[in-house]
Amino acid sequence: MIPAEFKYLCPSSVDEAVRMLAEEGEDAKIIAGGQSLVPVLRMRLAAPTALIDIGGLTELTGVRDDGDSLLIGAMTTHYEVQRDHLIHDHVLLLKLVADTVADPQVRHRGTFGGSLCHADPAGDLLAPALALDAVMVIAGPGGRREVPASEFFVGYFETALAADEILIDVRVPKYTGWGAHYEKLNRVAQAWSIVAVAAAVQVRDGSIVAARVASRTSVPGRCVRPRWRPRWSGSLRLLR
Amino acid sequence: MHISVNVDGVTYADEVEPRLLLVHYLRERLGKTGTVVGCDTGNCGACTVHLDGHSVKSCQMFAVQANGHEVTTIEGLARDGRLHPVQEAFRTNHALQCGFCTPGMIMQAIDLLADESDPDDETVRKGLEGNLCRCTGYQNIVRAVQDAAQRMKPGAGPKMEQHSDDHVVSKQPVGGE
Numbered sequence: 507m508i509p510a511e512f513k514y515l516c517p518s519s520v521d522e523a524v525r526m527l528a529e530e531g532e533d534a535k536i537i538a539g540g541q542s543l544v545p546v547l548r549m550r551l552a553a554p555t556a557l558i559d560i561g562g563l564t565e566l567t568g569v570r571d572d573g574d575s576l577l578i579g580a581m582t583t584h585y586e587v588q589r590d591h592l593i594h595d596h597v598l599l600l601k602l603v604a605d606t607v608a609d610p611q612v613r614h615r616g617t618f619g620g621s622l623c624h625a626d627p628a629g630d631l632l633a634p635a636l637a638l639d640a641v642m643v644i645a646g647p648g649g650r651r652e653v654p655a656s657e658f659f660v661g662y663f664e665t666a667l668a669a670d671e672i673l674i675d676v677r678v679p680k681y682t683g684w685g686a687h688y689e690k691l692n693r694v695a696q697a698w699s700i701v702a703v704a705a706a707v708q709v710r711d712g713s714i715v716a717a718r719v720a721s722r723t724s725v726p727g728r729c730v731r732p733r734w735r736p737r738w739s740g741s742l743r744l745l746r
Numbered sequence: 747m748h749i750s751v752n753v754d755g756v757t758y759a760d761e762v763e764p765r766l767l768l769v770h771y772l773r774e775r776l777g778k779t780g781t782v783v784g785c786d787t788g789n790c791g792a793c794t795v796h797l798d799g800h801s802v803k804s805c806q807m808f809a810v811q812a813n814g815h816e817v818t819t820i821e822g823l824a825r826d827g828r829l830h831p832v833q834e835a836f837r838t839n840h841a842l843q844c845g846f847c848t849p850g851m852i853m854q855a856i857d858l859l860a861d862e863s864d865p866d867d868e869t870v871r872k873g874l875e876g877n878l879c880r881c882t883g884y885q886n887i888v889r890a891v892q893d894a895a896q897r898m899k900p901g902a903g904p905k906m907e908q909h910s911d912d913h914v915v916s917k918q919p920v921g922g923e
Contacts, residue, residue: 507786514747514764514810537811544806545788547765557764561811585800609876610857611791614800615807695875696789 509547513556520645520674523560528647530556532669537561538581538620541612566619566674569593577643578676580619585610587618597678599686599706603634606688619673622658625665627722628698632659634688635676637704637720642666643675652677681718684708749813753778754822762809769793771809772819780821780849784878791877794850795819801857803876820849823856831897832856832890841890843881851877855891864895 513530517523527534535554537543538561546552560566566581569590576592578600587593587604594601607613607621607630621631622642634640635655642653647670658666667673690702701723708716750759753776762771772778772795783805784792793804796818804817823830829837832855842848851874858865858873865873870888879887 508767509765511763511765514808540807540811541788544808548767548786559811609791610854610873611794611801611803611876612788612806614797615802696878 507548507550509544510550510553512547512554515556515558516562517558517560518562520560520563520565520672523558523563523672524645524647524670526556526558527670527672530558534558536623536672538623539583539615539617540620541608541616542620542624542626560672572677575677575679578618578678580617580622580673580675582618584608584613584616584618584621588613596680596682597638597706598684599634599638599681599688599704600678602686603630603688603704606630606690618676622676623665623667623673625659625661625663626698627662628700630688630690630699630702633702633704633720633722635659636722637706637718638678638681639718641677642673643677644671645674646671650674681706681708684716747810747813749810751809751812751814752816754817754819760809764808764810766809767805768795768807768809768812768817769804771812772804772817778819778821781819782846782849784846784850789878790847790850791854791874792847792850794853794877796853796857799860801854818853820852823852830856832859832894835890835894835897836887839886839890839893841882841886847877847879847881851879851887855887855894858891859895859898862895863899865892867892 515526517526533554534556535543537557537559560581563581566579568579568582569592570577571592576596584604584607587600604613608616618631621629622635640655642655642658644651644653644667646668653666660666684706686706688704690699692699701721703719703721705717705719707714747764748761750757753772758776760775769781769783772781781795781804782792784790786805788803788806791803794801795804797812798816823833832852836842836848836852854874854877858870862869862873867888870891874887
């Protein structure tokens with residue numbers, strides 16, 4: 507299907523994008539990689555009056571080392587996350603998750619920040635963002651603010667992002683040397699996954715000394731509530 | 747909106763509606779009907795093209811998003827009347843029946859081989875997971891991709907497709923390929 511008409515805007519900076527969002531009103535929408543939004547527009551599930559394309563903002567791409575954490579630019583693609591050496595060394599879980607997002611074509615365009623903002627309960631990044639205590643760095647008319655993942659996802663396709671705000675970075679603490687695994691259940695190959703579990707563990711001398719685990723389901727309203735997050739830290743003998 | 751896109755080595759300057767999908771721009775404006783629309787929902791991969799050397803589904807992006815970028819379609823692969831090694835491998839391994847998925851399969855196979863120059867069976871199947879074929883059962887497609895890998899050693903990649911033609915020509919190429 508053909509999407510409804512919209513005004514197309516290309517800001518040259520984050521500040522300009524924020525200004526455009528304010529000017530165009532609440533029916534304007536940010537488009538990043540578009541891999542979730544374009545299908546939504548084509549099925550006419552949404553008809554924003556304006557699309558503000560942040561695809562040209564190179565300041566939002568790439569992964570930076572920020573001491574105890576990594577800063578992942580919101581426009582970093584899943585493909586870039588898969589291959590980034592900082593992510594591989596410090597947050598292996600995110601690499602393993604990125605490997606399983608959709609298919610190669612979608613990973614080339616789809617972005618880390620876009621996927622989080624879309625907050626599809628069947629999306630892959632929700633569980634790891636919760637497990638790893640990721641923090642969303644958000645730009646708005648009043649400046650910058652940071653929101654932890656546990657408060658960012660508020661419901662089915664809903665986030666704490668206001669209509670005039672943009673996610674610009676995701677801060678993820680380093681889990682250097684931790685082991686990781688991501689598992690999701692898809693009934694058939696191309697269907698949305700029903701449930702997923704993301705885990706990162708720190709192992710010393712054959713014992714798990716710390717673990718971060720989060721799960722999500724695709725059931726509306728019960729997807730990513732903090733009370734749903736089994737979080738546990740302690741020591742556990744590994745079964746051999 | 748005014749856009750300038752390099753498609754298969756030729757730069758086109760055009761006025762397009764923002765909601766025009768890239769695949770429709772390629773097919774209806776430029777006449778590049780080698781890129782097909784399969785499922786229309788982003789599942790089948792038949793419309794796969796390369797954007798700056800990386801595979802994308804052209805039904806899942808707008809033409810305006812390709813402004814200033816380089817697009818390679820299935821029609822831009824052959825050189826001097828000779829098929830691309832992946833096209834040749836698909837032909838000789840009988841990797842198609844109805845042929846509808848083939849343009850996307852070939853574009854994605856080239857992308858895969860840019861990252862994996864000697865993929866095993868499993869790697870090929872993973873690399874083509876975004877492309878559906880309803881005829882072949884995939885066996886000969888996997889075989890063709892592995893055959894192409896051998897034909898292209900040490901590997902193909904975005905560089906192989908880079909065109910140096912930055913010259914803006916009129917809307918339609920005059921006396922083009």
